[in-house]
Amino acid sequence: MTDFNAFFDPRSVAVIGASRKKDSIGEVIMHNFIQHFRGKSYPVNPNAKQILGKKCYRTITDVPGSVDMAVIAVPAKFVPQVMRECAQKRVPAAVIITSGFSEVGNHELEEEITRIARTTGPRVIGVNCLGVFDSKTDVDTLFLPRSKMDRPKRGNVAFISQSGAVGSIVLDWIASRGIGMSKFVSYGNATDLNDYDFIEFLGRDANTKVICSYMEGTKDGRKLMAAAKKAKKPIIVLKAGRTNEGTSAVSSHTGSLAGADAVYDAAFHQSNIIRANDIEEMFDFARVFSKQPPARGKKVMIITNGGGFGVLATDAIIQNGLELAKWDSKSRKALKKVLPWYAPVHNPMDLVGDANAARYKVALDCAMDDPNVDAVLCITLFQTTSLEPDVVKHVINFSKRRKKPIVGCAAGGKYTHDNMKRLEDAGVPMYEAPHEAAKVLGVLAKYGGRL
Amino acid sequence: MTDFNAFFDPRSVAVIGASRKKDSIGEVIMHNFIQHFRGKSYPVNPNAKQILGKKCYRTITDVPGSVDMAVIAVPAKFVPQVMRECAQKRVPAAVIITSGFSEVGNHELEEEITRIARTTGPRVIGVNCLGVFDSKTDVDTLFLPRSKMDRPKRGNVAFISQSGAVGSIVLDWIASRGIGMSKFVSYGNATDLNDYDFIEFLGRDANTKVICSYMEGTKDGRKLMAAAKKAKKPIIVLKAGRTNEGTSAVSSHTGSLAGADAVYDAAFHQSNIIRANDIEEMFDFARVFSKQPPARGKKVMIITNGGGFGVLATDAIIQNGLELAKWDSKSRKALKKVLPWYAPVHNPMDLVGDANAARYKVALDCAMDDPNVDAVLCITLFQTTSLEPDVVKHVINFSKRRKKPIVGCAAGGKYTHDNMKRLEDAGVPMYEAPHEAAKVLGVLAKYGGRL
Numbered sequence: 001m002t003d004f005n006a007f008f009d010p011r012s013v014a015v016i017g018a019s020r021k022k023d024s025i026g027e028v029i030m031h032n033f034i035q036h037f038r039g040k041s042y043p044v045n046p047n048a049k050q051i052l053g054k055k056c057y058r059t060i061t062d063v064p065g066s067v068d069m070a071v072i073a074v075p076a077k078f079v080p081q082v083m084r085e086c087a088q089k090r091v092p093a094a095v096i097i098t099s100g101f102s103e104v105g106n107h108e109l110e111e112e113i114t115r116i117a118r119t120t121g122p123r124v125i126g127v128n129c130l131g132v133f134d135s136k137t138d139v140d141t142l143f144l145p146r147s148k149m150d151r152p153k154r155g156n157v158a159f160i161s162q163s164g165a166v167g168s169i170v171l172d173w174i175a176s177r178g179i180g181m182s183k184f185v186s187y188g189n190a191t192d193l194n195d196y197d198f199i200e201f202l203g204r205d206a207n208t209k210v211i212c213s214y215m216e217g218t219k220d221g222r223k224l225m226a227a228a229k230k231a232k233k234p235i236i237v238l239k240a241g242r243t244n245e246g247t248s249a250v251s252s253h254t255g256s257l258a259g260a261d262a263v264y265d266a267a268f269h270q271s272n273i274i275r276a277n278d279i280e281e282m283f284d285f286a287r288v289f290s291k292q293p294p295a296r297g298k299k300v301m302i303i304t305n306g307g308g309f310g311v312l313a314t315d316a317i318i319q320n321g322l323e324l325a326k327w328d329s330k331s332r333k334a335l336k337k338v339l340p341w342y343a344p345v346h347n348p349m350d351l352v353g354d355a356n357a358a359r360y361k362v363a364l365d366c367a368m369d370d371p372n373v374d375a376v377l378c379i380t381l382f383q384t385t386s387l388e389p390d391v392v393k394h395v396i397n398f399s400k401r402r403k404k405p406i407v408g409c410a411a412g413g414k415y416t417h418d419n420m421k422r423l424e425d426a427g428v429p430m431y432e433a434p435h436e437a438a439k440v441l442g443v444l445a446k447y448g449g450r451l
Numbered sequence: 452m453t454d455f456n457a458f459f460d461p462r463s464v465a466v467i468g469a470s471r472k473k474d475s476i477g478e479v480i481m482h483n484f485i486q487h488f489r490g491k492s493y494p495v496n497p498n499a500k501q502i503l504g505k506k507c508y509r510t511i512t513d514v515p516g517s518v519d520m521a522v523i524a525v526p527a528k529f530v531p532q533v534m535r536e537c538a539q540k541r542v543p544a545a546v547i548i549t550s551g552f553s554e555v556g557n558h559e560l561e562e563e564i565t566r567i568a569r570t571t572g573p574r575v576i577g578v579n580c581l582g583v584f585d586s587k588t589d590v591d592t593l594f595l596p597r598s599k600m601d602r603p604k605r606g607n608v609a610f611i612s613q614s615g616a617v618g619s620i621v622l623d624w625i626a627s628r629g630i631g632m633s634k635f636v637s638y639g640n641a642t643d644l645n646d647y648d649f650i651e652f653l654g655r656d657a658n659t660k661v662i663c664s665y666m667e668g669t670k671d672g673r674k675l676m677a678a679a680k681k682a683k684k685p686i687i688v689l690k691a692g693r694t695n696e697g698t699s700a701v702s703s704h705t706g707s708l709a710g711a712d713a714v715y716d717a718a719f720h721q722s723n724i725i726r727a728n729d730i731e732e733m734f735d736f737a738r739v740f741s742k743q744p745p746a747r748g749k750k751v752m753i754i755t756n757g758g759g760f761g762v763l764a765t766d767a768i769i770q771n772g773l774e775l776a777k778w779d780s781k782s783r784k785a786l787k788k789v790l791p792w793y794a795p796v797h798n799p800m801d802l803v804g805d806a807n808a809a810r811y812k813v814a815l816d817c818a819m820d821d822p823n824v825d826a827v828l829c830i831t832l833f834q835t836t837s838l839e840p841d842v843v844k845h846v847i848n849f850s851k852r853r854k855k856p857i858v859g860c861a862a863g864g865k866y867t868h869d870n871m872k873r874l875e876d877a878g879v880p881m882y883e884a885p886h887e888a889a890k891v892l893g894v895l896a897k898y899g900g901r902l
Contacts, residue, residue, distance in 0.1 A: 023836050024836075028836075103793075104793040105793075143836075144834050144835070144836065145836065147866065148833065148834045148835075148836070148866045149834040149863065149864065149866070150863075150864035150865065161759075162759070163757070163758060163759030164804070165756070165757030165758065165759050165760060165804060165832055165835075166757065166759035166760060166763075168832075168834055169757065169760070169832055169834060169862050169863055170862075172834055172862070172863035172864045172867065173862045173863050173864065173883070175864050176863065176864035176865065176868070214759065216759065216762060240759060240762040240763050240766060241762060241766065242766045242770070243765065243766050243769040243770060244769075245765050245766070245768070245769050245775055246762055246763075246765040246766035246769065249761060249762045249765040249797075249799055250762050252795060252797060252801075277886065278763070278767075278884045278885070278886045279763075279862070279883075279884055280883065280884050305616070306614070306616030306617065306620065307614060307616065308612075308613070308614030308616050308617035308665065308667065308691060309616060309617060309620070310700060311667060311691040311692060311697055311700045311701050312617075312691050312697075312729070312730075314694065314696050314697040314700040315691060315692065315693045315694050315696070315697035316729075317696070318694040318695075318696050318697065319693070319694060324696055342554075342555040342556075344703060346700075346703060348700055350703075353615070353616060381616055381619075381620055382599065383595050383599045383600040383619055383620060383623055384595070384599075384616075385474050385479075385594075385595065385596070385599070411620050411621075411623070411624045411730070412600065412601075412620055412623035412624050412627065413600065413601035413623040413624065413626050413627035414601065414627065415598065415599045415600070416623065417627070432624070432730075432731065433729045433730055433731050434729070435728065435729045436729075
């Protein structure tokens with residue numbers, strides 16, 4: 001079995017091609033390890049004595065003690081020799097950042113790397129990639145400086161990406177949205193290790209609850225399906241190349257065979273992979289799976305203090321293959337007691353514009369106990385004068401019981417964002433549009449139904 | 452013709468039902484006018500001598516001089532009497548905030564208001580509404596305090612909303628996104644003036660370039676269609692009640708007849724109204740119409756420094772009914788000169804990961820002059836070390852010529868957001884996902900095709 005710990009939790013790392021040139025690939029990576037990594041890190045470069053205040057070694061074989069991972073960022077033609085030196089040093093894991101292989105027609109050189117990786121080792125992530133990031137161990141081989149690209153906080157969502165650009169942009173973007181991440185892999189040309197290897201490993205990773213993947217094509221669909229089935233975790237895939245034009249753009253980008261989209265669709269369905277249509281949707285889905293239990297059925301109760309939002313949510317619930325739950329008689333009785341005479345007990349349950357937190361508490365308690373309700377879509381328009389910030393606590397309490405899933409919907413400016421952040425941080429996934437909230441409930445029910 | 456200037460640019464305003472009670476409806480509205488309005492404003496309330504430091508009048512007839520607009524926030528049963536006093540004072544315009552009319556079964560009282568409005572006047576916006584906001588004159592009858600709800604900056608997008616809650620949430624939300632707004636109307640029960648009246652007026656309004664509307668149903672489809680055709684401006688409608696369940700939720704919310712959705716679809720199509728599916732989409736469309744010229748055709752050139760984003764954009768372009776433009780021979784020649792050997796001249800035009808601003812300039816110049824290109828989708832992944840912030844200038848220069856539309860796509864954290872804001876503020880609508888950028892180009896081409 002591949003020693004993935006050498007990639008994500010190494011005791012010592014050598015950066016081969018470390019550099020003193022500000023913002024160069026070899027400088028940014030070395031800087032990452034010096035600044036953030038708690039293990040040992042060694043710069044390797046035959047043309048320097050010292051790099052960023054550290055003694056520099058001519059080759060990896062000169063580095064004292066054992067090395068768990070090599071990060072390789074030397075020109076393509078030198079990579080085989082460097083790999084052989086890593087083998088001599090018994091390094092188990094290498095991330096090869098270098099590009100200039102099969103993606104520019106240099107197939108032979110890449111095949112040589114595959115051969116070395118699979119015979120003597122080290123096993124390889126790359127070539128032509130960003131490598132790995134682990135929020136817990138602070139392994140960070142990304143050559144994009146933190147001044148231009150933020151890193152995400154700790155969390156339970158893993159992300160693997162064939163494309164380095166998509167990977168880095170997504171990392172930066174989810175960092176700015178406050179989504180937590182466990183591990184990230186950009187695997188580029190998949191010269192040795194491939195999508196299914198990472199999915200298999202992440203399926204076993206205790207810090208990962210949801211796996212997201214951006215791919216343009218896979219080299220082995222059967223292995224991918226087998227790994228996905230084995231993982232027993234939600235796997236969300238964004239696969240580019242849905243149209244004929246997109247497919248041909250893929251082949252000129254990574255040289256992957258994107259293949260007929262319908263084949264992928266069928267394979268994803270069979271192996272319980274959830275398909276996302278864009279980056280935002282992928283992480284909308286990831287957030288709900290990372291925070292809420294799957295729904296046991298399709299019956300959703302909409303609770304709102306704005307009628308219009310209730311209507312938009314109703315349309316969205318139906319359009320996403322869900323159903324409107326019906327209050328049972330016990331719930332009706334309890335709700336009638338707290339609602340004004342002109343507010344009927346319905347679904348959407350419109351607590352009307354002057355609703356306070358207490359009305360929400362009653363509606364949420366009813367939804368928790370009512371056997372007709374499988375999930376809750378809770379709209380809280382914080383702008384109204386009557387709604388106290390206490391409502392946040394009631395929603396969090398519902399979520400904490402983990403009996404039925406709840407997703408929140410609110411939109412607005414600073415005051416609303418502050419309240420949304422309190423909910424999100426406490427485990428209630430928040431969405432700005434009713435249709436986004438309904439969409440995630442849809443996949444939650446679909447996934448729950450398959451279990 | 453209705454004197455809409457009395458609503459949006461009055462010289463003097465009376466707030467009937469002004470109050471001293473902090474954060475009450477009558478206090479927030481009075482406060483808005485005192486703090487922000489440059490014309491005269493008078494509190495009217497028989498039970499107070501002074502409100503917020505201003506002399507308070509017993510009735511509107513006691514107010515000295517003429518009054519252009521009355522904002523009415525007294526209990527429902529007193530509204531007819533107050534309306535008669537407004538008529539006596541020859542007030543041309545009234546915003547009636549008060550609820551408790553047909554929406555709670557009180558039809559007769561509401562019909563009385565309609566009768567007064569249409570015989571003696573004043574003409575009425577409301578009842579059961581938030582009223583009006585004008586970013587230029589600072590008329591602001593919204594009873595939600597600014598501590599809970601921001602107001603948008605000046606701009607050329609108007610928004611009318613049947614639902615007060617949707618209206619206020621949207622205002623707060625677009626303020627936080629930095630979208631500029633000309634005028635806002637929340638018209639509630641449409642007791643007198645209705646959607647078509649506002650669309651007709653906004654069609655003539657020099658400060659409004661795009662009209663957005665949230666509706667649950669209209670009282671007169673033919674008048675709405677006539678007003679829309681006459682407006683000769685992009686009109687974007689978000690109509691709730693697309694499903695049967697949504698339609699029945701509408702009837703219990705506003706009592707509107709949502710009607711068969713297909714009928715609305717056909718009517719919108721005939722009158723050149725663009726239909727949005729959710730709030731975010733409505734303002735995604737509004738931003739592009741407010742900033743860019745319509746496209747003369749469907750041929751889009753994708754320019755990118757990230758291959759994966761180029762593939763996602765390709766799929767999205769095709770899925771939105773557009774086509775990939777093909778570079779002509781002159782463009783090919785110019786591009787080959789600046790591109791590295793391994794980067795083919797294609798669409799998507801992948802300037803590859805080490806692209807600098809100069810490469811973008813050449814690609815943008817080619818797209819501007821190339822007769823095969825109708826519009827540009829420009830992806831700028833700012834995280835790469837080689838891309839200088841100067842690229843922003845080149846994109847802005849393209850946009851400023853207003854010859855062909857350009858929309859931008861970028862995603863990330865703070866560094867990227869800062870650059871996106873520079874572009875957005877200079878007139879380049881920016882989107883985080885390639886599929887959003889493609890979607891707005893789709894409506895731009897569709898609208899351009901109908902012209």
